[in-house]
Amino acid sequence: MGKKSSNQNVVRYNRWGYIFLIPFIAVYVVFQLVPLVTTIYNSFFENYRSGLTQVGPNFVGLANFVKIFQQGDILKYTGNTMIMWILGFVPQIIVSLVLGAWFSDPSLRLKGQRFFKTVIYLPNLIMASAFAMLFFTLFADSGPINSILMNIGLISKPYTFMSHIWSVRVLVAFMNFLMWFGNTTILLMAGMLGIDTSLFEAAQVDGATPTQIFFRITLPLLRPILIYVMITSLIGGLQMFDVPQILTNGSGDPVRSSMTLIMYLNKHLYSKNYGMGGALSVILFIITGILSLIVFKTTAQNKD
């Protein structure tokens, strides 16, 4: 009898959980699930507008997917996106780890921590488009960076940053790095502060060097946070759009070498091409899924 009533109590209590979940589910269904399903649905149709003339929607099966892979440009854009993401992510994670370790190390007694934590987070508060616009002006052919380089005699005539493949890619990566390393530092620092301090003390007592402590204690225990940072950054990286879009004025130049997947998607929206746009989104969805899985598997495999 007593057991049964306690079961009922649990059920009754659980009900509140479901009620509290309703707002999230409702928002999720309206703004995530429905768009997701309609995107997949749209990807099987020819549906675009030329000028003011609407074409379709006509069911075309997998024709949109076939067309994307036949053109083959998607591989190039995936490559561009990954290159620019890695160029930005590698320095970002290294700098963040170092800064996080310093900030969370009580024995260093860093002064003005709060000030620096705010400062490194600040670039993230600027709108990405404004930030890209700023860099576009700074690195213009007759911009201040070129004037400085010429005045100190490093170069004799302006370097056309926007006309070289790698200078554009590095600039995009650098901006993403600047915007996100503060955020990553704070995440990693939170993870490091969550590690039991007795482990560090024990290691110190045993005579471990700071390097050993970092690699043998901090890093392994930080793994869950690291995985989280990697996956969110990867997804964010695949969706890279605003910075290269503004910096290259939507062209992804030179020769579309800095065109990311989402910029490619955006190109199809000029003609309201929901068919091709949908197909591309579905492919992007699958790529994101696979890459996240790989990251998750490789970083989590030592756990068991």
Added chain:
Amino acid sequence: MNKKILSLALATGMALSMGAAAFAEEAAEGKVLNIYCWNEEFKTRLTDHYPGYEVVDGTHGKIGDVDVVWNITPSDDNAYQNNLDETLLGQADAADDAKIDLFLVEADYALKYVDTDFTMPVADLGITEDELAQQYQYTKDIMTDSNGVLKGVSWQGCPGVLIYNREAAKEVLGSDDPDTVQEAVKDWDTFSATAAQMAEAGYKMTATVNDAYRVFSNNVSGQWVQDGKIVIDDNLMTWVDMSKAMVDAGQTTTAELWSDDWSKGFYPDGKVFCYFGPAWMINFSMAADVEGSIANLGGWGATVGPQGFFWGGTWIAAAAGTDNPTLVADIMRQLTTNEQIMTDIVKADSDFVNNKAAMEAAAEDDSYAFAVLGGQNPLAMFCAGAETIDLSNLSAYDQGCNEEFQAAMKNYFDGNADLDTALGQFYTAVEEKYPELTH
């Protein structure tokens, strides 16, 4: 439908006997005039020159008892057209006071709207061909649909000239006289030869390759799209070859128009020999009010250049389904056919107006000399240029094709791609914009 025919009939009858009928007619028409445009220019013209226009606030005005509502969306990133397209597509279902009555278009995409039923023939508004006789033919060609029906009118003409740096002309060509300079830029071969001379003296011939693009693209021998296929005109390939040679020889750059790198030639230190532009560029875009600029010193000269061209201009179109046809017609009449108002626009706003008689009179009048040009009056050149522009080869795809062609060729000029790769990029980009096209 009956209502529409009735109001059209009324409007036409109205047009024939303006005046007495006006009050009765206005009562039958809508109380709200919705105007779609992308900047303040037309609003300023209407405010300053349309009889009886009263300002209410930044986006509202009043003509008689009709409220004028301005819907201004900037052109950046195609926002203006996107907004206009959506509203036009919903025009049939919109309430009368929410319908677009009048909207503005630019030449690059005019046909996109003109060649549809969303724009109203000017003749249906009661405006006759005779009334438009003083307008330049090219301004009408742009607004004529594939059936030969005129769908819009403009108060501006924008024929362009070659604007040259007098200082550089004196130094390199020995004289800054327009005839001497014209001799050195009379066709593209001579132009290239002069570019080499300019480079030796440390001057760039043009600020960027895109300066001359328009001159070539206005003089093509066929449309961009023929039978659903993208066709690159020979004249544009001439531009590509000439530009590549000039970039390689350091005689010009690949900067974008309107960029800082483009406009630094407005100052003596920028060392640029010439720009291509119409009256509005000379007056408003070359930093004339900045101390030390060439324009401020009156250091530019104007000459006809290798080929005639135009740049810019705004056209007024009536949206099909408008409930204010009489008022729309009257706005078109006052601004684009009333010689007195048009002469006022020339005086007040330095526009080159779309009225042959007014402009030819101004060309003879020394009071119209441009300070920016060191006292030269270039209007005769503009008048002659406006007569020669031939725009029979426009298509609805021009905006997309021209933008993408210049963007793709920049890679070729910069040495990041060979010609075939750059052309490939052009085709890809255009087919993204217009999925129905092939090459």
